[in-house]
Amino acid sequence: MESMSSMACSAETCQSNCGKEGNKEEQQDKGRRATANTTSEGIVLCPKCKVEEAVASTSQESLCLSCFRSYLFGKFKLAVTSHSMISFSDKVLVAFSGGPSSRMALQFVHDMQSKSQRNLDASGDKSLPVFGVGVAFIDESVISLIPSLKVNKAIEEIEFIVSSLAPPAKELHISSIESIFSLDAEEGRSKLNGLLHTISDVTGKEDLLQHLRMLSLQKIALDNGYSKLVLGSCTSRIACHVISATVKGQGYSLPADIQYVDSRWGVPVVLPLRDCHAQELSMLCHLDSLKTQQLLKCPRFGINGLVSSFVALLQLKLQEENPSRERTIVRTAEKLTPFHFSKLPETNNLEDHLPSRWRKKLQIFKSDGSILAEALCPICSSPLNGQDLQSLKSSVGTFQSGFDIFAANCCPSCCFQILPKEPSLLESFYSLLPEPMVRRFQDTTGADESWLREQIKDCLLSDEEDGT
Incomplete structure (x- = not known):
């Protein structure tokens, strides 16, 4: 009990590193700055330009409209240029x-x-x-x-x-x-x-x-x-x-x-x-x-x-x-x-002057294969981790239809919250998907079509067997 009481926060100090002392000093510093920038009429001036009245608050200080606008636009411009x-x-x-x-x-x-x-x-x-x-x-x-x-x-x-x-x-x-x-x-x-x-x-x-x-x-x-x-x-x-x-x-x-x-x-x-x-x-x-x-x-x-x-x-x-x-x-x-x-x-x-769809294809063609190597969920486009991909490979032999393959390529979150559990509803869900989503799924799985065929080759008929 004595050791715990010695770590308690007092009005002046903080020995438990809870941050209250720092917050208190920060508030006191803000108060001193506000007092220094206050006119005789009680108007708080902007601490940056020291001319206009402070009308908007950021996480750090209160600014006038012009400085506040510059503050936000500066964040925007920095992100754009960086x-x-x-x-x-x-x-x-x-x-x-x-x-x-x-x-x-x-x-x-x-x-x-x-x-x-x-x-x-x-x-x-x-x-x-x-x-x-x-x-x-x-x-x-x-x-x-x-x-x-x-x-x-x-x-x-x-x-x-x-x-x-x-x-x-x-x-x-x-x-x-x-x-x-x-x-x-x-x-x-x-x-x-x-x-x-x-x-x-x-x-x-x-x-x-x-x-x-x-x-x-x-x-x-x-x-x-x-x-x-x-x-x-x-x-x-x-x-x-x-x-x-x-x-x-x-x-x-x-x-x-x-x-x-x-x-x-x-x-x-x-x-x-x-x-x-x-x-x-x-x-x-x-x-x-x-x-x-x-x-x-x-x-x-x-x-x-x-x-x-x-x-x-x-x-x-x-x-x-x-x-x-x-x-x-x-x-x-x-x-x-x-x-x-x-x-x-x-x-x-x-490439900057090419249509977007051509530029994207050219980028994929020029890449070292890293883009194609990243498997994405066909619904939300979330990257799939190695465990999810391994689960997909282990279940290839159980695929009965296109919507089974589609469901197997989805991320765990979409499987749990979006995909229907009933097979009939899942089939209906797949049949109603918009064409861009289905096409994206087909393009993604098409990259590994040879791998899929390799996994299920024992279940496939040869050309001679197919003709009999």
């Missing part, structure tokens, strides 16, 4: 949901494009073109209970937001999520609803919709010649994904989803807002009077909803003691080893 996310020859597609994060992603990309255009106009040098920008919105109203009037109003607001941006003009692509199944709207809705009906798990349905959303964005990007896909994923959202993926048993594939760059896809995905907090992005949207729309925002349930509520509550409760709680979660996950596709593939100037 990872070569955008080049002069790019045609960038910004995924836009209407929320604050995607709104700021669009605004910052627009600011970069406008600056490039001004520099080009001032120099008169036409050898370096200004990168193009497009905007994509995926309409998911078919699976929501939102009235059609609200949906139409939300789409009108999105059209106004994009059209109100200063030149260069941005092309807006609006695609319904069911269109990934069929060009016929009625057929697409029927297949989507039928596919979701085969899944009993709430979290599994939400995860599958997320994967379908990515396929829809990729289709838009590929069909229109875009070279990069920009997502508005920020620190707060990635922190939620770290916890939810861990709970779902996706620890092996987790490093693939939290990097600045993801080249698993036909059009590489980049996350320039990865180091920005959702609260800061929302604050800047409010202070800059940037219009957002939340009419189509739907609550999340299952594991995803619980984790989002937990992280939000954690951030709120510990805002004073540790305002960087979300960043701490992400920084912990960063210690995991990234995959080879967590960077942009090298291209030369000629």
